[in-house]
Amino acid sequence: MNGAARRYAQATHETASPERLMVLLFQAALRNIRSGAAALEAGRPADATKSLARSADIVVELHATLDASKAPELCDSLGEIYRFVCLRLNAALLGRDPRAAREAERALAPIAEAFETAVASAGGR
Numbered sequence: 001m002n003g004a005a006r007r008y009a010q011a012t013h014e015t016a017s018p019e020r021l022m023v024l025l026f027q028a029a030l031r032n033i034r035s036g037a038a039a040l041e042a043g044r045p046a047d048a049t050k051s052l053a054r055s056a057d058i059v060v061e062l063h064a065t066l067d068a069s070k071a072p073e074l075c076d077s078l079g080e081i082y083r084f085v086c087l088r089l090n091a092a093l094l095g096r097d098p099r100a101a102r103e104a105e106r107a108l109a110p111i112a113e114a115f116e117t118a119v120a121s122a123g124g125r
Contacts, residue, residue, distance in 0.1 A: 019119045022065070026112035029058040030105060036092065037101035045096050052101060056089045059108070081107055 016024065036051035063082040066075040088104035091097055 019122070022062075023112075023116045023119050025058050025062060026108070026115055029055045029062070030109060030112055032058070033089070033101055033105045033108065036089075037098045037105065040092065040096055040098035040101060048096070048098075048101075049093060052089050052093050055104075056086055056093075059085050059089070078111065081111060 032051040032055035036048040036055065039045070039048035039051060059082050063079060063086075066079055068075040085104045085108050088100045088107070092100035092104065
């Protein structure tokens, strides 16, 4: 990324609403999962490790944002999905298994899409 693009990305993140930041986190997690799975499929485990570890870190952060006092049942459900995603990412990392990474992607993608749709509908873009 060149200097101008980096500054633009930084300004975008610094001025984004909390909801928009969540959308960006979901997008980054999915992007890294897809990149990691593709790297495993191409026989590049070092590249996969970097991407899958980043996505796992993001999912852990997403899990930390859950506030059970506001929506306990939703938080329980999301927490289970986030834990599943992390387990599959760990399996992908340890076993160099792109299928496990794709399972994590399939579990996380609908949540990311729903959250992005909700934020867009609320005018949080």
